[in-house]
Amino acid sequence: MSAPHLPKVAGIDPEVPVSTQTAAPLREIPAAPGAFIQDRLAGWVSDLTTLHELTERLAATATLDAALNELLHAGAALVGARRGLLVLERAGSTTPSTTLGLGLGPADLGHLETVERSATALGRILDGPPEAADARDGIATPDLLGDQDLDPRHREVATRLGYAASYALPLASEAAGRLGGAVWFYDEPGEPSEKQRHLVGLYARYATEHLARLTELERARADIATVAEELLPSRLPRIPGVRLAARHRTGPQGGGDWYDALPLPDHALGLAVGSVGGSGPSAMAAMGRLRASLRAYAVMEGEDPVAVLSDLELLLRLTEPARTATALFAYCEPATRKVVLAGAGHTPPLVLGDRRCEYVETTLSAPLGMLACWEAPSVEFSPAPGETVLLYTDGLLRRTGDAMDRAFARLHSAAASVPKADRHDPAAVTDHVLRAMLPDGLDRSDSTEDVVVLAAHFD
Known part of the structure; x- marks a missing residue:
């Protein structure tokens, strides 16, 4: 006598054995494999758009003073700082140096000038060899007041002005050489992220080329004005x-x-x-x-x-x-x-x-x-x-x-x-x-x- 056949229900073959191990219930739908790449691309596009807008604004400046102000503001936005200091000082040049502050008054700049240059990151960038790796990549000091080796006068000025960290970057490129340096100050301990450093580095190299052109242009204009004045009474x-x-x-x-x-x-x-x-x-x-x-x-x-x-x-x-x-x-x-x-x-x-x-x-x-x-x-x-x-x-x-x-x-x-x-x-x-x-x-x-x-x- 043949064995009885089990009925088929909803297309399930009853003769197929059922596994005794069941998978865990699905709690969330996994992301598509390309979502991570899309997020990265969106971030890159956003960064490039920001960098393009900032360089366009810099390129629109026609005078050296306007370009320096734009550079200070754009750099502060890129590294997330509120205040900054820029020194234009080409090595070997007889042209007087130019100092410009962002969020710093004349008295604040005077206090900063009392600190020995070698005791500051900006001074090491300005006076050090151009090929130094830390000078090329910038110098971050994430906790100034916590640095036991900090110059006492530098500590006093930082406490007086109320900044706790800094990030200094050279204004240099292969074509123009080193024109100077900039430093941005943080009110609290911290430092720019790797992405922020990369973006501000790209911006600074472009800004250096622009500043070099404006410097030569203003020097030529000054020479022309001098000659013109000498030709007149x-x-x-x-x-x-x-x-x-x-x-x-x-x-x-x-x-x-x-x-x-x-x-x-x-x-x-x-x-x-x-x-x-x-x-x-x-x-x-x-x-x-x-x-x-x-x-x-x-x-x-x-x-x-x-x-x-x-x-x-x-x-x-x-x-x-x-x-x-x-x-x-x-x-x-x-x-x-x-x-x-x-x-x-x-x-x-x-x-x-x-x-x-x-x-x-x-x-x-x-x-x-x-x-x-x-x-x-x-x-x-x-x-x-x-x-x-x-x-x-x-x-x-x-x-x-x-x-x-x-x-x-x-x-x-x-x-x-x-x-x-x-x-x-x-x-x-x-x-x-x-x-x-x-x-x-x-x-x-x-x-x-x-x-x-x-x-x-x-x-």
């Missing part, structure tokens, strides 16, 4: 009956705007402003030659401004035929308050007094070098006692960014708004006009225009 003459004031600013590339004031025979005074076309060392050299030539012609025949500019035109046409220039020369007799002037394509002077503010009507003329023979009639006028004659170059008008007609109206309005109490001081007049015309300041770095303003106040 070192001081204004003192002539009875007239007081003088001048303001001059050379563009970043060096330009050809100039002015002059020289005493002439019979207690007369020669005033001149001009502009040479182009920019750079070539324009500055041409400006120097043109100014020197005008001085010679003014001494010989200054009472005839037309003759002075005619000689200057001939000289320019024969020696530099490819160059153009504008110029205005005024022959002044302060005792009689008589002014005779002639202009070659230059902007007209402006007369400011208690009862009037108006442009002097000059004859139309082409710039020097534009015609085969230049000659335009001169103009004579007499400033009243207490009036100021303002000479300037068109860089003052162009710096405003307005159309020329609006720039002339703006200059007239600026001169007319000089307070009456300041109208007898030529320096106060020039400063007021510059503030009104250029609210952002005369030294705005993003402008390529030279600016010259020469004021003569007649007593």
Whole structure:
């Protein structure tokens, strides 16, 4: 007799033996194998985005001071600190060092300077060999006050300023070398993580390259400004009956705007402003030659401004035929308050007094070098006692960014708004006009225009 067959239920074969060992109940669903990798990638993307934003902000800085401030703030954000100190000090350079603090006042910086450099991490970075491994990777001091070997003066300053840890990093790269170092201070014991060190190290290397470019650019600008100042009068003459004031600013590339004031025979005074076309060392050299030539012609025949500019035109046409220039020369007799002037394509002077503010009507003329023979009639006028004659170059008008007609109206309005109490001081007049015309300041770095303003106040 055959054995009975067990019924099949729900597709389960009853003949298959059942295991006596059962698995533990499933309490949570395991993560997919790629989730960990995705989290890591998301973290990397976030870090790279942060680093990109910070480097973009740094690249947008156009001056060294702005770049140093941005570096200090960005570094503090990357390492999680609140305060910091940066020293720009290139080894072997004669340029004075630059010190900048974040969250530290002048008194705090003074306290830090009393600590011997060799006793601080920043000092070891600045004075140590560039190839030192700890200098390249940064120096972390996670517990300053707990360090038994800490310099007593350093401990005293840290206690006074209220920081308990620091992280110092060199500002160095292979191309630029070592430019200096930065240190960030923590209020509590701690140190940046490995990821934070990696990010701030990448940022610091990029910042070093940017700082090196800005340093060279500012050095070149300073050299250009020095040369430009040497080509202009070192001081204004003192002539009875007239007081003088001048303001001059050379563009970043060096330009050809100039002015002059020289005493002439019979207690007369020669005033001149001009502009040479182009920019750079070539324009500055041409400006120097043109100014020197005008001085010679003014001494010989200054009472005839037309003759002075005619000689200057001939000289320019024969020696530099490819160059153009504008110029205005005024022959002044302060005792009689008589002014005779002639202009070659230059902007007209402006007369400011208690009862009037108006442009002097000059004859139309082409710039020097534009015609085969230049000659335009001169103009004579007499400033009243207490009036100021303002000479300037068109860089003052162009710096405003307005159309020329609006720039002339703006200059007239600026001169007319000089307070009456300041109208007898030529320096106060020039400063007021510059503030009104250029609210952002005369030294705005993003402008390529030279600016010259020469004021003569007649007593």
